[in-house]
Amino acid sequence: MGDNRRVNTEPVSETTSLTKALLARVQAAIVAAGGWLPFDRFMAMALYEPGLGYYTNTTPKFGHLPQGKGGEGSDFVTAPELTSVFGHTVARQVAEALVATGTSEVWEFGAGTGALALQVLDALAAMGQTPERYTIVDLSGSLRKRQRAALAAHSDVVHWVDVLPETMSGVVLGNEVLDAMPVQLLARINGAWFERGVALDSQQQLQWADSPTGLRPPLDIAGPQDYLTEIHPQAEAFVRTLAERLHRGAAFFIDYGFPEAEYFHPQRHMGTLICHRAHQTDHQPLTDLGLKDITAHVNFTGVALAAQDAGMSVLGYTSQGRFLINCGLIDVARDAGPRENAMMQKLVNEHEMGELFKVLAFAPAASADNWAPMGFAAGDRIHRL
Known part of the structure; x- marks a missing residue:
């Protein structure tokens, strides 16, 4: 240069x-x-270089503690690892979306340990709505191995793919996926x-x-x-590609981030890029390559516009806390024990995950007609995108 x-x-x-x-x-x-x-090219290598990048090597990532049994540590915890109440509640939205869009397949991007898939599949089975297929798109061979073990009870419906087909249908889930795309x-x-x-x-x-x-x-x-x-050209390109190929169904993305006006606020002068390792954060992505997660908050306005530009309709946008409550979190957790209820509070409290995490949903125009997802029944914030 x-x-x-x-x-x-x-x-x-x-x-x-x-x-x-x-x-x-x-x-x-x-x-x-x-x-x-x-x-963005450096970040792609740090996270996804075959066999060496953070998400493609064999080091543990997900868990409650920085040091676990057998000496295995973890770097961060996601909502499905906190409590099964999360996935059981999300499953209610999935079940409604499958019926509303007339589809029979669930797609999950970046399935982590398989915890969310297991929770959703268990809950759908209890509702009598087991999908014909549950397809996981994940680049990590080591995580796929964990997913296969976790989902052994559902091996008849769970499948894995490396690339998207030219056309697809179904309900798409992505929990903490967009934030891991290079910026x-x-x-x-x-x-x-x-x-x-x-x-x-x-x-x-x-x-x-x-x-x-x-x-x-x-x-x-x-x-x-x-x-x-x-700026997030890769996340927006991913959404456009998904929109071009999803001819029937709906997509729900859960992640931390802001609408554009908050993302680029004059006071946010240091950006949102951050690293996670051993349940601590730092701002040094050039150190300890392959041993830490590198992530940035999501610009949800940019994602929504990318979906719209590709012909999709935005179904809703709200906080994770509001989404889960709308989907019946209280009913799902009614018989949960004290620990589960304590973890549930982390999902919805504003000072925990409830406000920082948002949910954005979009669908092909044909699947968006005459349907309002339950997760946005109250507190929809589309007007703030």
């Missing part, structure tokens, strides 16, 4: 052979790219915009490097202050 790059050093830790191997791949990619790698970083410094990427210092260690760019956030950022943020 020539002499216009701005550089600041952040050396990388080399604590494991996995990290060293992945670092070598990243170093080679930087050299091949002419000395500068856009952050581009934009930095406004002294009034000029740069794309932030990764380069090598004189010791061949990773460091940040900024290159002048014509890219801009979708909203003007008021004020003269320096500003760092993310």
Whole structure:
């Protein structure tokens, strides 16, 4: 990118052979790219490089504690791992959507440990609405292995695929999927915009490097202050691809994030990029490659617009807490014990997951007619997208 790059050093830790191997791949990619790698390409390698990336290697990811039985630790916990009440409640929306759209298959992207799939399938079976197929799309071989073990009781209906078919139908689920898709970083410094990427210092260690760019956030950022943020072309491209192929059914995505006006608020000047490891967070994605999750909050306005541009109708947008209550969380948890009820509070309380996490649903126009999903019956926030 020539002499216009701005550089600041952040050396990388080399604590494991996995990290060293992945670092070598990243170093080679930087050299091949002419000395500068856009952050989204770096993030894709850090998370998904075959056998080495965070989501493709064999290190444990999901769990309640940083150190578990047998010495196996975890980095973070998702809603299905907190309590089965989550999946049992989501299953009510799935059951309604299957009937309303006249479909018989459930698709789940990024199924993690298989906990959500197990909860949904158990609940659907109890309702007498077991789908003909439950198809999981997951790039991680190690997680697929865990999913097969967890879902052994439903092996007759669960299937795995690597790529999407040209056409598909059914109810799509994605819990904490969009946040793990690579993002581009934009930095406004002294009034000029740069794309932030990764380069090598004189010791061949990773460091940040900024290159002048014509890219801009979708909203003007008021004020003269320096500003760092993310844009999400890969997540939006994924949604457009899904929209083009889903000819009948509905899609529900649950994730943490904001509508556009909040995402690009002038006060959010440090962006939302964050790393998770051992149930702690940091802001150093260039360290401990392959050993930590790298994630950014979701711009739900951008996702909704991508779906609309591909011909979909937005069915609803609300907080996770409101969505779960609308779907009958209280009834589902009525006979749960004290621990389950305590975990349930984390799902809905505003200072926990209830407000930060949102639910966005969309469907092909033919599947959206004369149907309002129960999850958005009260508190729908489409007008805020």
